[in-house]
Amino acid sequence: MAGLWFEEFTVGKVIEHAARRTVTESDNMWFCNATLNTQPLHIDFHFAEKTEFGKPIVNSVFTLGLMIGMGVSETTIGTTVGNLGMTDVNFPRPVFHGDTLHSRTTVLETRESKSRPTNGIVVLLHEAFNQNDELVGSCKRTALMHKRPQA
Numbered sequence: 001m002a003g004l005w006f007e008e009f010t011v012g013k014v015i016e017h018a019a020r021r022t023v024t025e026s027d028n029m030w031f032c033n034a035t036l037n038t039q040p041l042h043i044d045f046h047f048a049e050k051t052e053f054g055k056p057i058v059n060s061v062f063t064l065g066l067m068i069g070m071g072v073s074e075t076t077i078g079t080t081v082g083n084l085g086m087t088d089v090n091f092p093r094p095v096f097h098g099d100t101l102h103s104r105t106t107v108l109e110t111r112e113s114k115s116r117p118t119n120g121i122v123v124l125l126h127e128a129f130n131q132n133d134e135l136v137g138s139c140k141r142t143a144l145m146h147k148r149p150q151a
Helices: 025-034 060-069
Strands: 014-022 080-090 100-112 119-129 135-146
Touching: 025 060, 060 100, 060 119, 060 135
Parallel strands: none
Antiparallel strands: 014 100, 080 135, 100 119, 119 135
8 A cells, every 4th residue: 555645634634444453572671681671671581570560571772663654555655755763662561471562643733844845744652452441552653655646
């Protein structure tokens, strides 16, 4: 599926993403190893069982990437120039091995690019939920998007 052109993003539009993903222990261990994150809360079961969570929690940066990634095919695949920034990143609940996440994107703002006439800027709110529909992550992402090519 192709992403949306700048003109197709309308303020208030909500996209419930079809992709769902169960997070595994292997996902979390691979991500922590790949990013050199040695936080025992993520990778040490014996350490984690003594915390308030009682078990390892998934690396929040993995959750952030998954939350945004689940919506790429329905928003920006093939139509984005790139990300300009991410703000207001929040993780109100932890993600655990075995949780199944789904996400939605809400268009917060659109504006023409002042310096690039073939592009526009969109501000998106991404939200991720676990299998109980509890919010586990959110962030605002600003993206530079291509406008629909002129015929």
